[in-house]
Amino acid sequence: MNDRDDFRMWIVAGAVGALLIGVALIPLRSFTSASNFAFVFLVFTIVLAELGGRAAGLTAAIMSAVSLNFFLTQPYLNLAIDKKDDIIAFFALIFCGLVASAFGRHRRRLQEFADRSNKGLDLLQGFVDNLKAGAPIETLLRELQRGFGLGGLVLRDSADRLLAAAPASASTSVPAKVSLNPHTLFPSQETRHRFGEKGPRLPEGGGRVRWDIGGGGITLDLWEGDTEGLSLDEGQTLAVAALLLAMEISRRQVLAK
Secondary structure (H helix, E strand, C coil), X not given: CCHHHHHHHHHHHHHHHHHHHHHHCHHHCCCCCHHHHHHHHHHHHHHHHHHHCHHHHHHHHHHHHHHXXXXXXXXXXXXXXXXXXXXXXXXXXXXXHHHHHXXXXXXXXXXXXXXXXXXXXXXXXXXXXXXXXXXXXXXXXXXXXXXXXXXXXXXXXXXXCEEEEECHHXXXXXXXXXXXXXXXXXXXXXXXXXXXXXXXXXXCCCEEEEEEECCEEEEEEEEECCCCCCCHHHXXXXXXXXXXXXXXXXXXXXXXX
């Protein structure tokens, strides 16, 4: 299930869940006032906002208020409200639901940021471990391709000779012409950048990063694998990993002489 399907699932859960709670509480409406049921809906809204984010929490808040009004306030099965306390409970439920949704969104963003950071650190740690173990360059490139969802990578030396490619078919690709900043992977000469849902995208025809290390030049061509782009964390992590790769290749070339 992708993020969009997950988003829709939580919205549907908020709407349907609020209605089901209203139906479930119908047998109890003769024992207490409808305003007391607002706490049940409020807890449900907080849970939905926590698990599904702001949109799910907002949906739960609105549908909870409608469900409370329709099923549990007099006149029943009608959107009219006769009692002052029920009117207060109706609008208080919506307000509290909006607050809960806002906090749910904030926490979700922090959690997503933490997850991306941890993923980036794990990828970088695994990459460094493979560097230390002397893994083949092709293996290192495949690791970068899979880890960052890239369409292809091609590594060349100062004479533009092919050193490695991932996947192997990328070796026949037309070399990238757009120069990328080695620190940000943003195009160096362009003032307009492409963006996807996650962040900046690589140039349409690929981008090239160049390092002058140990008296020789090493270039890495990169092509995007999807249109979502790379988040800032992913871009910085990829830039660091690529620099480490270039330094390792330079070291191996020196040792081979």
